[in-house]
Amino acid sequence: MGLLDGSGFSLPVFEEVEVVKVKINVTDSAIDAMKKSMQDDYDTHVLVISAEAGGCSGYLYDMKITENPNDKDFQRIDVNGIGILIHNKDSSLLNGIELDYKDTLMGGGFQIKNPTAERECGCGQSFG
Amino acid sequence: MHLSKFLYPTGNYIISNNSKSILSGPGILEHLDKIITTKIIGCQINEIHDSIICHSNGRILDQLKIYILNNKAIIINNNVNGSEIRSQLVKGIPWNKKISVIDGDDGIISYRVVGSNITKILDYFGINIIELKGNMWKEYGNMIISLTIGTDYEILEILVPIEEKSSIEYIMAECNILESKIDNWDMMRIELGIVDYFDINNSIPFDVKLNHLVKLNKGCYPGQEIHARLESRGKINNTLVRLRANSNNNKKKFKIIDGGKIKIKSSYKSNEMVISLGIIPTKYENMHSIETVENISFLIEKLD
Numbered sequence: 001m002g003l004l005d006g007s008g009f010s011l012p013v014f015e016e017v018e019v020v021k022v023k024i025n026v027t028d029s030a031i032d033a034m035k036k037s038m039q040d041d042y043d044t045h046v047l048v049i050s051a052e053a054g055g056c057s058g059y060l061y062d063m064k065i066t067e068n069p070n071d072k073d074f075q076r077i078d079v080n081g082i083g084i085l086i087h088n089k090d091s092s093l094l095n096g097i098e099l100d101y102k103d104t105l106m107g108g109g110f111q112i113k114n115p116t117a118e119r120e121c122g123c124g125q126s127f128g
Numbered sequence: 129m130h131l132s133k134f135l136y137p138t139g140n141y142i143i144s145n146n147s148k149s150i151l152s153g154p155g156i157l158e159h160l161d162k163i164i165t166t167k168i169i170g171c172q173i174n175e176i177h178d179s180i181i182c183h184s185n186g187r188i189l190d191q192l193k194i195y196i197l198n199n200k201a202i203i204i205n206n207n208v209n210g211s212e213i214r215s216q217l218v219k220g221i222p223w224n225k226k227i228s229v230i231d232g233d234d235g236i237i238s239y240r241v242v243g244s245n246i247t248k249i250l251d252y253f254g255i256n257i258i259e260l261k262g263n264m265w266k267e268y269g270n271m272i273i274s275l276t277i278g279t280d281y282e283i284l285e286i287l288v289p290i291e292e293k294s295s296i297e298y299i300m301a302e303c304n305i306l307e308s309k310i311d312n313w314d315m316m317r318i319e320l321g322i323v324d325y326f327d328i329n330n331s332i333p334f335d336v337k338l339n340h341l342v343k344l345n346k347g348c349y350p351g352q353e354i355h356a357r358l359e360s361r362g363k364i365n366n367t368l369v370r371l372r373a374n375s376n377n378n379k380k381k382f383k384i385i386d387g388g389k390i391k392i393k394s395s396y397k398s399n400e401m402v403i404s405l406g407i408i409p410t411k412y413e414n415m416h417s418i419e420t421v422e423n424i425s426f427l428i429e430k431l432d
Contacts (some may be wrong), residue, residue, distance in 0.1 A: 122353065
């Protein structure tokens with residue numbers, strides 16, 4: 001029993017989150033860019049879009065191409081054969097986003113527009 | 129300021145009214161780093177890291193003291209915000225990180241020991257005070273012991289599992305350290321310039337002398353955009369000072385005759401004097417006193 005081993009404390013804190021059925025919009029340029037990034041791994045790999053703590057406004061967007069985690073807590077959206085996953089815990093934060101790709105040297109790359117965000121920071125990577 | 133004015137011969141302790149949370153799992157420092165105003169990545173086990181967590185409008189939600197353990201951190205902040213801080217910590221955990229947040233409020237008691245001879249209790253623990261310098265914590269049995277050093281004071285902070293409350297209080301008594309009432313603690317901390325939650329809550333860090341806990345070169349955190357803008361435009365107009373007034377006026381805001389406002393954050397009364405920590409425009413910080421429209425004269429004491 002003690003502070004260092006953490007015994008004797010209460011159970012972990014869980015935050016109730018609203019889970020909604022996610023709808024997203026993906027532009028043609030984003031689809032092309034995803035195809036280039038994923039090459040021929042459509043069957044085994046997926047794009048995970050998530051929201052993490054941080055950034056000027058409270059949350060940061062994160063995108064990862066990863067092996068399909070086959071986790072029932074994700075919602076899958078298929079776009080031209082590419083699987084996009086969003087975790088249920090992020091569903092209310094990311095519902096309605098538009099995924100775009102800008103092919104410019106400055107400020108280019110994948111961009112997310114979030115109509116439900118109350119605020120966004122200047123760089124566009126953080127929202128709240 | 130002489131501590132002996134307030135203290136039992138060796139020292140006094142207070143049971144701190146704060147909240148304790150335990151963050152555990154791999155990657156906790158990376159997770160915390162995205163939320164707090166300071167750079168915690170790279171800190172070592174056994175270090176204590178002081179920081180702030182802000183709202184996205186740049187105002188302080190709370191000040192944190194973070195004890196770094198192996199894949200674990202104990203986070204101490206004001207008890208008013210325990211649930212909100214834990215909620216913030218839980219909400220943004222990435223889907224692929226196994227990080228958990230535990231409420232330690234009912235499991236840990238936090239003691240603060242102030243005094244002219246606090247090394248007596250360290251001797252009891254067999255700890256040399258040098259071992260606690262440089263923001264390091266030490267363990268004694270199931271306790272975690274650390275030292276906060278200010279200009280005129282040293283405070284021992286002791287975290288104890290609740291089951292050992294009677295043991296630590298027995299040790300305190302053996303060392304001639306007695307419990308202090310909260311009013312005495314407020315008097316002591318205001319005189320020593322130790323800021324508490326109520327002095328900083330909802331303020332911009334630069335206005336309450338917490339500039340050292342804002343690291344604008346660490347990347348984004350909630351409130352960073354506001355802090356960067358204030359800093360780069362030189363819009364740091366206010367500062368926290370100690371104020372003495374010959375008045376029992378309970379007002380929290382005063383208008384300065386020469387322009388600007390005084391915001392009283394916390395106070396204690398001693399005879400006919402009211403001694404406070406308050407925010408004033410920085411341009412008055414080096415003056416001896418300021419006069420207000422309300423006919424009250426405040427003596428100004430700059431905090432280090």
